[in-house]
Each structure stands twice: as C-alpha cells, then as structure tokens.
Amino acid sequence: MRKPRQPDPEVHESDYRVPAALGTLAWAVALVVLLFMGDALPESERWWIWVCATGMGLGVFGFLYIPRLLRKRSEASERGAGRDRPAA
Secondary structure (H helix, E strand, C coil): CCCCCCCCCCCCCCCCHHHHHHHHHHHHHHHHHHHHHHHHCCHHHCHHHHHHHHHHHHHHHHHHHHHHHHHHHHHHHHHHHHHHCCCC
16 A cells, blocks of 8 residues: 655745856856866866856856746746636
C-alpha cells in the first residue's frame, strides 16, 4: 500500500537578483584570474576567457531582466485574479 502524498511546501519568494549577481561576480573573478595569468595560460585554453565574458554578459542580462519578469508575472496574476471575482 502506498503512503499518502504529503502536501507541497509553500513557495518561498526571494530576490532572484542576488544569485544572478553572485554568479556574475564569480565569472568576473574567473576572468580577472585568467587575465592575470597572461602568457602562463596555454594557447589551447584561452577560450575560457570568452566563456567568462559570456557568463558575465548573461549574468548582467539576467540581473536586469529579473525585475521586468517579476513585474510582468505579478501583473498577469492580478489580471487572472480579476477574472475570478464574481460579477456584481
């Protein structure tokens, strides 16, 4: 016999910009380390510089896009809540 399913935990909303900023900062640190290595970085491994630059670019995009995404999400939920109200 199967156990009854436990209820889902409540969703914990937080500021999603914090992990985006931390990830961007980590890519920036990696980029600085690679740039300081200079000629010690083998030619075959220089593509990592572009990986770090791309990670930083995507992180900045995410950091700037998250507030817009959350605003649109709340507007959509408000519109949906307006439809659920009974007409007077």
